[in-house]
Amino acid sequence: MADTNLIDIYIMGERHRVPDSLTILQAFEYAGYKLIRGVGCRGGFCGACATVYRLPGDYHLKFVLACQTRVEPDMQLTMVPFYPANRSTYRLSELKGEAKEVLDLYPEMLRCLGCNTCTKSCPQDIDVLGYVSAIVRGDLAAAADISFDCIMCGLCVSRCPAELVKHNAALLSRRIYGRKLAKKSAHLARRREEVTAGKFMADLAGLKKQSKDEMKKRYAERDIEKGE
Amino acid sequence: MSYPSNMQDSLNLVVASRERRMSETFPRATAEAKDELLKGFHPDYRAETFATLRVGPNSGDRTPRELADLLEADSTLPEVDSLKSNIQNPDHDCDILIIGGGGAGCAAAIMADDAGARVMIATKLRLGDANTMMAQGGIQAADKDNDSPAIHYVDVMGGGHFANTPDLVEALVTDAPEAIGWLEDLGAMFDKNPDGSMKTIHGGGTSRRRMHTARDYTGAEIMRTLRDEVRSRDTIRLLEFSPAVELLTNDKGAVTGAVLLNLNLNRYSVVRAKVVIVATGGSGRLHYQGFPTSNHYGATGDGLVLAYRAGAHLAFIDTMQYHPTGAAYPQQILGQLVTEKVRSIGAQLVNSEGEQFIFPLETRDVVASAIIRECQRGKCVTTPTAVQGVWLDTPMIEIHRGAGSVKRELPAMVRQFGRHGIDITKEPMLVYPTLHYQNGGVEITADCATNVTGLLVAGEASGGVHGRNRLMGNSLLDVVVFGRRAGVVAANQAKERTGDLQLGLAHVERWRRDLQQKGLGSEVKSPLLLPDYTRKAS
Structure with a gap:
């Protein structure tokens, strides 16, 4: 790190001098924090390191993932590693697959004010208000599609003036869609039956008995389906 | 201008060179060329980076x-005599203790709960x-008509x-269609065609589009x-921030529980279980x-450390997978995964001279070796932080599959x-x-059994499923x-x-x-639990 520039950042109010090449997560560690909370996959998929910051002279709040965001000079930041979020009690297998079930389990969705603060606070740039609206109007296909890239970090929940736990309602919408509403795959149903009936057992028993050389030959000669 | x-x-x-x-x-x-690439360039063949185990079942x-150091290390627990009274009075009692709350642990918990077992997950x-x-x-x-578990078997x-x-x-291959169906029954959404059939693509080393x-x-x-x-089921007990630091055994050496450490409170607890499933993942x-x-x-x-100390035999611990495409630039995301799907849907690997140097969907070990070879012979790009890399030509996907396809297929990428100013479209x-x-990992049978009674292992912590190199899409499976x-199996054993x-x-x-x-x-003490990145600048 020969040509590293050092900058000041403020972690929960405390000043730390860190290389400007670091992510916020790395800057915590550089400063000496050995994290248990606020760290997870370190790759932008788990939502553990939701972070809020402000820059000097700018009243706007910024919402990011600490593992995916580079530090900036004089940023004032805190992680929000946990935010209370009620989860309704249900068993998916006992639901009928109707759109109104999401509203039955999360009736507060109807309190949405349409302020769009959720969308502005999403580090994934998801149209959160868009999927909340879809849930309210009973379009679970749209809710599932719009919310699909949600990593459930909870920042939208923390900012909602109507106190909605959106990410849980979105998860339920996706699960209902995936189980009940998505068109079924005929080939999958067929193959599950064939496996249950033991259709492939003899083929596999034969393959398992093959010597390494026989397998090598078979592998080298296999035909490969064209296309991507 | 996003690149320096x-x-x-x-x-x-x-x-x-793109149009050409x-x-x-x-x-x-060819098989011979692959062999040569692996022996010449794959990290598994750098003999000086390996150690020979001196103690335990795999001596x-x-x-x-790095793994040898931990496998040969001392327990983190204090003198056993000082713990005896605590251990006799377990804080928790269950049929099945699952150590690890990832994919394997959760799948095991759901099935065991279905079978009526009292399940606890410690993660x-x-x-x-x-x-x-x-x-x-x-x-x-x-699960497609032109495919079969037998064809999958040969690929694996x-x-x-x-x-x-x-x-x-x-x-693995026989249960695969049922696994997909089960996930869908639980509400997982897979990419589908309008008629409901699964959209499937190739991965490195597949002979059918079954991804x-x-x-x-x-x-x-x-x-x-x-x-x-798992959260839907109040019958499954869950302890988060509570890794296992040691297994517990009876006088015959069978596993009967574990000692957990609450990381938030720095407090031990003891779990007694009829069966323990180690599902702690990789390293x-x-x-x-x-x-x-x-x-x-x-x-x-x-999990490898705990199981090894309790007498479990490990398999294939001399081989690791290096994914060919980790991010090399920018520095902030160094080493983070760039999915193989990028190559599955049409991006080529290209060296610093703008030339291809490997078929993009060879198996991972072969592609990784080819990239290392290109870098060793200087046909790579060096970043301002002295990291080497080759190009993965994502704009090809847009040309090939139409505008918007990258954003639709690869939103995470x-x-x-x-976020760092690079538009991969x-x-x-x-x-x-x-x-x-x-x-590799703990050696298991098809029932996830190990050579230690009461101890089952599933997922990345196990060894044998993938031999010396795993195919894309077979770890989730x-x-x-x-x-x-x-x-x-655990529910039955319990x-x-x-x-x-x-x-x-x-x-x-x-x-x-x-050890003495x-x-x-x-x-050196183990398990490690968490890496230490404090006060490091990379």
């Missing part, structure tokens, strides 16, 4: 030094904090260099579905040979690079191999198939096991004696 000026000349060559390359298919390597076997961080969550590209299953064996345990491969995808959030979709199902955070990793923060190989990515997967199996559940640490005392006899010190 010193990388621009090479970038221009990539752009200049669009119609070029780089020939697949005499080779493994990376190091939050439920779902696991490599499963980070898997992007897909999950394999031979070839990918693993014919070293895989046949019974495990048979289980099922959920955009490039496939693992996240599976993990959050399983996690929510990328040990950074073998100094490689960056695509793995979760908690991937420190804890678009975000990950977009217009510019290629710079990549270099990253430590990705632990090919592995965690679901073997997680489910472990849950069912019904049969009634007595013999004394809790002891005789195996730890014996281990300490063995071999003249091994007790300075």
Whole structure:
């Protein structure tokens, strides 16, 4: 790190001098924090390191993932590693697959004010208000599609003036869609039956008995389906 | 301008050759050429980075030094005598203790709960904090009419260099369609065609298009579905931030529980269980040979250490998977995964001169070796922080499949690079191999049984399924198939096991004696639990 520039950042109010090449997560560690909370996959998929910051002279709040965001000079930041979020009690297998079930389990969705603060606070740039609206109007296909890239970090929940736990309602919408509403795959149903009936057992028993050389030959000669 | 000026000349060559390359298919390597590449360039063949184990069931076997250090280390527990009274009075009692709350652990919990067992999950961080969550590209299953479990079997064996345990491969490919169906029944959403058929693509080393995808959030979709199902069941008890630091055994050496450590409170607790399932995942955070990793923060190989100390035999611990395409630029995301799906849907690998050098969908070990070779012979780009890499030409996907296809198929990748000012729909990515997967682990049977009574293992912590190299899409499949199996088998075993559940640490005392006899010190302690990145600037 020969040509590293050092900058000041403020972690929960405390000043730390860190290389400007670091992510916020790395800057915590550089400063000496050995994290248990606020760290997870370190790759932008788990939502553990939701972070809020402000820059000097700018009243706007910024919402990011600490593992995916580079530090900036004089940023004032805190992680929000946990935010209370009620989860309704249900068993998916006992639901009928109707759109109104999401509203039955999360009736507060109807309190949405349409302020769009959720969308502005999403580090994934998801149209959160868009999927909340879809849930309210009973379009679970749209809710599932719009919310699909949600990593459930909870920042939208923390900012909602109507106190909605959106990410849980979105998860339920996706699960209902995936189980009940998505068109079924005929080939999958067929193959599950064939496996249950033991259709492939003899083929596999034969393959398992093959010597390494026989397998090598078979592998080298296999035909490969064209296309991507 | 998103790439620094010193990388621009090479970038221009990539752009200049793109139109020509669009119609070029780089020939697949022969078996001999692959062998040569692996022996010459794969990290598994750098003998000086390995150590020979001196103690335990695998004495005499080779493994990376970093893993050997932990396998040969002392327990983190204090003197066993000082713990005896605490251990006799367990804080928790259950039929099945599942250590690890990732894909395998959650799948096992659901199946065991279905079978009526009293299940407890203890996990190091939050439920779902696991490599499963980070898997992007897909999950394999031979469910199309032109495919079969037997064809899948041959692909898996070839990918693993014919070293895989046949019974495990048979289980993997046979259970695969059921695994997909089960996930869908739990509400997981896979990418589909308008008629409801699965959209399936190739992965490296597949002979059929059998990769099922959920955009490039496939693992996240599976993990959050399983996690929510676990949370739906109040019969499953959950302890988060509570990794196991040692297994407990009875006087016959059978596993009967575990000692957990609450990381928030720094407090031990004791669990008694009729069966323990270790589903702790991999070990990328040990950074073998100094490689960056695509793995979760908690991937420190804890389960291998615990099982090994309790007498479990390990298999294939001399082979790790280096994913060919880890991010090499920008520095902030160094080593983070660039999914193989990028190549599956049409991006080529290109060296600094703008030329292809390998068929993009060879198996991972072969592609990684080819990239390392290009860099060793200077046909790579060096970043301002002295990281080497080659290009992965993502704009080809847009040309090939139409505008908008990259954003539709690879939203996570678009975000990950977009956050650092690189638009992968217009510019290629710079990549270099990253430590990705632990090919081996605790040796298991198709029932997830180990050589230790009362101990089952599933998922990345196990060894044998993938031989010496895993195919894309077979790890998500592995965690679901073997997680489910472990849950069912454990529930059955728990019904049969009634007595013999004394809790002891005789195996730890014996281990300490063995260390002493071999003249091994007790300075290094394991399991590691978490890597230490404090006060480091990279």
